[in-house]
Amino acid sequence: MSSSIENHLKDILIKDLYIEHEKNKILPTHSFRNDLGVDSIGFVELKSQVEKQFSIVIHDDDFTPDNFSTISSLTELINSYGKTNGAQG
Amino acid sequence: MSEAARKIIDSASELDRRMTDFSNSSPNYQQLEKEYSQLALQPGSAVLIFAPNGIAFLFHWIAAIANGYVPCAIAPSTKISLIKELQKSLHFVAIVGPQLDPTLYQAKYFGKIGTFNAVVFDNTKPAYEPNDVLILTTGTSGQRTACVHTVDSLVCNASMTNKALNITANDKQLIVLPMYHTYGLVTQSIGAIISGCGLVIDGPPFNASRFAKLIEKEDISIIAITPTIARDLLKRDIVLPAVRVISIGGDQVSPEEVTRFLSKPFVNELYITYGLTEAGPRVSFLPAHTAPVDKYDTVGIPFDGISTRIENPDVDGVGQLLVKTPSVCRRKVGSTINRQPFTSDGFLETGDLFIKDDAGYLRYVTRNADILFIKGEKLNARSIDAVAQSHPHVEFARTTLNNVNLLVTRLWATDDKILDLEEVRRYMMSFLRLHEVPDNIIQETNAEFHK
Numbered sequence A: 001m002s003s004s005i006e007n008h009l010k011d012i013l014i015k016d017l018y019i020e021h022e023k024n025k026i027l028p029t030h031s032f033r034n035d036l037g038v039d040s041i042g043f044v045e046l047k048s049q050v051e052k053q054f055s056i057v058i059h060d061d062d063f064t065p066d067n068f069s070t071i072s073s074l075t076e077l078i079n080s081y082g083k084t085n086g087a088q089g
Numbered sequence B: 001m002s003e004a005a006r007k008i009i010d011s012a013s014e015l016d017r018r019m020t021d022f023s024n025s026s027p028n029y030q031q032l033e034k035e036y037s038q039l040a041l042q043p044g045s046a047v048l049i050f051a052p053n054g055i056a057f058l059f060h061w062i063a064a065i066a067n068g069y070v071p072c073a074i075a076p077s078t079k080i081s082l083i084k085e086l087q088k089s090l091h092f093v094a095i096v097g098p099q100l101d102p103t104l105y106q107a108k109y110f111g112k113i114g115t116f117n118a119v120v121f122d123n124t125k126p127a128y129e130p131n132d133v134l135i136l137t138t139g140t141s142g143q144r145t146a147c148v149h150t151v152d153s154l155v156c157n158a159s160m161t162n163k164a165l166n167i168t169a170n171d172k173q174l175i176v177l178p179m180y181h182t183y184g185l186v187t188q189s190i191g192a193i194i195s196g197c198g199l200v201i202d203g204p205p206f207n208a209s210r211f212a213k214l215i216e217k218e219d220i221s222i223i224a225i226t227p228t229i230a231r232d233l234l235k236r237d238i239v240l241p242a243v244r245v246i247s248i249g250g251d252q253v254s255p256e257e258v259t260r261f262l263s264k265p266f267v268n269e270l271y272i273t274y275g276l277t278e279a280g281p282r283v284s285f286l287p288a289h290t291a292p293v294d295k296y297d298t299v300g301i302p303f304d305g306i307s308t309r310i311e312n313p314d315v316d317g318v319g320q321l322l323v324k325t326p327s328v329c330r331r332k333v334g335s336t337i338n339r340q341p342f343t344s345d346g347f348l349e350t351g352d353l354f355i356k357d358d359a360g361y362l363r364y365v366t367r368n369a370d371i372l373f374i375k376g377e378k379l380n381a382r383s384i385d386a387v388a389q390s391h392p393h394v395e396f397a398r399t400t401l402n403n404v405n406l407l408v409t410r411l412w413a414t415d416d417k418i419l420d421l422e423e424v425r426r427y428m429m430s431f432l433r434l435h436e437v438p439d440n441i442i443q444e445t446n447a448e449f450h451k
Helices: A002-017 A040-054 A071-081 B003-020 B029-039 B054-064 B079-089 B152-166 B181-197 B208-217 B227-236 B255-262 B381-389 B422-427
Strands: B046-050 B072-074 B092-097 B111-114 B118-119 B132-136 B143-152 B173-176 B197-201 B222-225 B242-248 B267-275 B282-287 B307-311 B319-324 B333-335 B346-354 B363-364 B371-374 B379-380 B394-401 B407-412 B442-443
Touching: A002 A040, A002 A071, A002 B346, A040 A071, A071 B379, B003 B029, B003 B054, B003 B152, B003 B181, B003 B197, B029 B054, B029 B079, B046 B054, B046 B079, B054 B072, B079 B092, B132 B319, B143 B152, B152 B181, B173 B181, B173 B208, B181 B197, B181 B222, B181 B267, B208 B227, B222 B227, B227 B255, B379 B381, B381 B394, B381 B407, B381 B422, B407 B422, B422 B442
Parallel strands: B046 B072, B046 B092, B072 B132, B173 B197, B173 B222, B222 B242, B242 B267, B407 B442
Antiparallel strands: B092 B118, B111 B118, B132 B143, B143 B333, B267 B282, B307 B319, B319 B346, B346 B363, B371 B379, B394 B407
């Protein structure tokens, strides 16, 4: 399930945040800030797309640099909401 | 080297004791300075720093200055196509950044400086001088322009803020605003360096709860926020721990918002500020906590040493604000700059319409109509038009905000061709940052249209 979420997050980065990286070169350990260039508006869009596409509502207390550090950390957060079955392809 | 530059550079070795950024990296300033030196660029060579907020960014910026290079910060989300254009139009000799992919640039050298990747282009005659600093004006003048400041002008401006807000070594500032913009770079970072105060750098993302916790945990006394963040705090009715100074700048704040903010228990001193990159950036400030209520709709009075006047005021006293400040930029540069925004007697043309009342308070009437605010970020609609018009099949473009605050770009095609709007969108996305990409792109077919 985690690899499916990671794959979905890569699609969000490319299609919705317009990150200029080839999908197969984005690693789960890449830092959104340092490696992928996501900035303040990008994080707001990332949160919004994750909420929409995974049918979850991310609590304000969870919208932190730690949870939104890498694809892996964000995948863990999404898993912790326990609603991954709602993910849209 | 100027005294101001020397002060910044000398402070670098002790900044890691005064600053925190939660990045888990610990850059070594002396090593960075040495590695920049090994690039052996000519003095005055411009270096584009493409990095997120953090101490590492600040160290790179200072190490470039120490070597006589000219640093320029840019948003880490900037697209490669735009960086390539900027490299040509603003004559960057090197680009550094953690996520920089050297294979995308036709550079004569690539390697590492600290943990950042670096590319170096032909070491041609530099376009600038040592002690210069480039600040991009993407939000105001368009995508391919910048102000040539000096370290001295930026230190001068930061000093004015420090003096007016009485910021000293006993204070501690929290930075959540982007350090590639003047507020985060000059007002907060340089301000903290020269005042000797502590500095905590956080985010993104910005999160009000975390913001509150950090203020408490780090014993923060100074915060700076944008009107967007201020409105979000008001909307959520967030209660922050008390801080000595809150400053709000970057866009207009309504008198009602000032009143509501002043009623919050955590607000002691509230300053509303106005500035623009060309001025270094801050021009005026309103100490709202002591100001008469009828001044809440103003941006206060200019800092000591800055003079202002209204150019050709109409019958209501409305006219363009002109500013004379010791922190003004030396000049503007870029492919679209065809005249310098200065009057013959040395005043800076702000492009913003103001009224100045009898007591000297500056009252915003309207900003330059081309400047829009999207998701709290400033952008220049004409620079979006310029990107659209650089598409081979687009003759003319006009970008506006519609009545529900969506960004709409209308296109007129060359020879009335039918445009593939999805293809045009992808083309525009390759140059624009996320907030600049139009929500709607529409092709107009009015054959009678004339530029």
